Amino acid sequence: MIKPKASILYPCLFAMLLMSAAISLALGPVALSIDDLGSNIGQLRTARILTGMIIGAALSVAGAIFQALLRNPLAEPYVLGVSSGAGVAAATSIIMNIAIFGAWTLPVMAFVGAIAAILLVLAIARSAGGAIPVQTLLLAGVVVGSVLGSGLMFLVNMSPNEKLPTVMWWLMGSLQLFNWSLLQVVAMVTLVSIGLSWFLGSSMNILSMGEEPAAHLGLNVERTKIILLALASLMTGCAVAACGLIGFVGLIVPHSVRSVLGPDHRRLIPSCALCGAAFVVLADSAARSLFVQEIPIGAVTAFMGGPFFLLLLKRGRGARP
Amino acid sequence: MTLIKQSRMLLLVLLSLAAFAGVILLKGRKQPRAVGGIVSLAPNITEILFELGAGDQITGATDYCDYPAEAKAIPRVGSLGSPNIELLLAMQPRLVLAANFEHKNHPEILRGSGIEVIELRIETIDDVFAAVDRLGQITGAGGRATEMNRKLQACLDEAKSLYEGTPLERRPTVYIEIASKPIMTVGRRSFVHDIIELAGGVNVAGGLDALYPVVNPETVVQWNPQVMLVGSMTQQSSEDLGRRIGWGGIDALQNGRVINDLSPDLYLRPGPRLATGVLELARRLYRPGAQRSEN
Structure with missing residues (x-):
């Protein structure tokens, strides 16, 4: 575990992010130099890099929050059924040709599905007194996720041949956006949520000691939990709405960062945001440039991140949340 | 939960199960159309058959067979290349025409019960011409097939004249x-x-x-x-x-x-x-x- 000063740590991480952006800008089906930034292809690639940064940051920070909140090392952004909820809504809108919001239909439907799934899980887990026991929350999330997941399998099975590529594309995730305004909305929600969760870093530190000690230390446990849940769900919902399901980022980035920098959430949250952003941008450059046909980014994140994470585990540095 | 509530719940579950079972049984009673017809497992084959005037011989088609409009009225036997095999066996058609089979054992099962199976690969425009001829022979509409291919060729020639x-x-x-x-x-x-x-x-x-x-x-x-x-x-x-x-x-x-x-x-x-x-x-x-x- 290393503990660099903040004045060294953040510039380093930021430089790492810039370097990955530069690599990503240079790689792709069309060769591009820094002068071409304003060209049409430059715009496309910039949009894609920005999307990667935002989604990577959102998923990583959401993962860190869920791991602190649920005190479970397996927690990740989709643990409360978000993925299946969004998936069912998205697949339904693709298969049934729903187009109520024009180009915004798919993101809006996915977002609504994600948030609906979380609200359902919360409603089930909430006990009579209004408290939300963590174990019940986790179990309710997993079960609601499986039930919705079977619904999703049904929909995939029922989808006509010509719709199948679109449904699968969504399920495997892609950073390809066609719409600046969608990117702006997602960026705004993510940045505000990351800022707020950074602000709540010390509360998360207290919370991860356990709820009872946290209450003794004067923390309003239930309120903090609700706020953190809302922030993490909002970020996950936005990420899923814009780019479909990109797995693994929210699980391994927080763990990797924690194993190197330690469990203090006040630096874990911003570091996760920067590392997650860099990781997804790099993974996407690989997805985009390895073959003429694009590979789904979800496959790349798992393939690149998995071995790296296992290495950290093997070295015995896998610090628990 | 009180006892009354519990027994009501149980009743509700039983009733819905009964309704479900009833629907399934009634649905299963639907009899397939006349035995001995042709089943088409691809929308393009269905289209050719209709063009050849053999549309009325088709007794089963896929969910994708939507052209011409009459094709939509033909009983469905499954999806493109993946028919419901039980339904097909119950129908006992004379002939099953397919572009491909998703399950490689399906043709054998059908042939085993005395149904003729013909697989027509139609993947290029030349394949379309060949398929028209072949289906013309099969349905005894050879003359119409020749006429149809002549018309198709005329379309291609007219297109060619535009850019030659x-x-x-x-x-x-x-x-x-x-x-x-x-x-x-x-x-x-x-x-x-x-x-x-x-x-x-x-x-x-x-x-x-x-x-x-x-x-x-x-x-x-x-x-x-x-x-x-x-x-x-x-x-x-x-x-x-x-x-x-x-x-x-x-x-x-x-x-x-x-x-x-x-x-x-x-x-x-x-x-x-x-x-x-x-x-x-x-x-x-x-x-x-x-x-x-x-x-």
Whole structure:
């Protein structure tokens, strides 16, 4: 575990992010130099890099929050059924040709599905007194996720041949956006949520000691939990709405960062945001440039991140949340 | 929970189960149409059969068989290449015509119970001509088949007359968008590539040795096609496509040359309507004034 000063740590991480952006800008089906930034292809690639940064940051920070909140090392952004909820809504809108919001239909439907799934899980887990026991929350999330997941399998099975590529594309995730305004909305929600969760870093530190000690230390446990849940769900919902399901980022980035920098959430949250952003941008450059046909980014994140994470585990540095 | 509530709940569960069972039993009683007909397991085969005047011999079709309108009334026996085998056996048709079978043991099962199975690979425009002849023989409509092939050839010849004088390098470059999420186009291994060429266009993705490659939108910007062909279901105009990030400068969108009024069935389904598709596409490529898709 290393503990660099903040004045060294953040510039380093930021430089790492810039370097990955530069690599990503240079790689792709069309060769591009820094002068071409304003060209049409430059715009496309910039949009894609920005999307990667935002989604990577959102998923990583959401993962860190869920791991602190649920005190479970397996927690990740989709643990409360978000993925299946969004998936069912998205697949339904693709298969049934729903187009109520024009180009915004798919993101809006996915977002609504994600948030609906979380609200359902919360409603089930909430006990009579209004408290939300963590174990019940986790179990309710997993079960609601499986039930919705079977619904999703049904929909995939029922989808006509010509719709199948679109449904699968969504399920495997892609950073390809066609719409600046969608990117702006997602960026705004993510940045505000990351800022707020950074602000709540010390509360998360207290919370991860356990709820009872946290209450003794004067923390309003239930309120903090609700706020953190809302922030993490909002970020996950936005990420899923814009780019479909990109797995693994929210699980391994927080763990990797924690194993190197330690469990203090006040630096874990911003570091996760920067590392997650860099990781997804790099993974996407690989997805985009390895073959003429694009590979789904979800496959790349798992393939690149998995071995790296296992290495950290093997070295015995896998610090628990 | 009180006892009354519990017993009510139980009653409700039992009632809904009974209703479910009833529906299943009643549905199963539906008798299949006359024994001894033809079952078509592909929409293009169904189309050819109807064109040959053998539509009334079809006793079963797939969910995709939607043309001509009468085809929609034929009882469904499953999806493209994956029929419900029990249903087929119960029907006892004389002949099953398929483009392919998803489950490789299906043909054997059918043949084992005395049903003739013919697999017709229809993947190019030449295959369409051959399939028309073959189906003409099978249904005893050889004369009509010859006539039909003559008409198809006439369509192709008319299309050719539109661009014959234009040298290859001056023919318009065409980009086909089969799906937008992800962006999917047509490589040179697909018959759709041949359709574009038969219509006098140059496929911008012709260099890709693939069937239906998923490409990055940057690649489309680089190709800079002069004409874009998008499915009529999406109704995307050149304004819609031009709003995509970075796409505004593409030649076809600058000049408003987006073809969005052709049914994809005309060029994506390897059936008898391909010839019409070729001709319509050629008209839009070479007489943009007369057949302008927009404005």
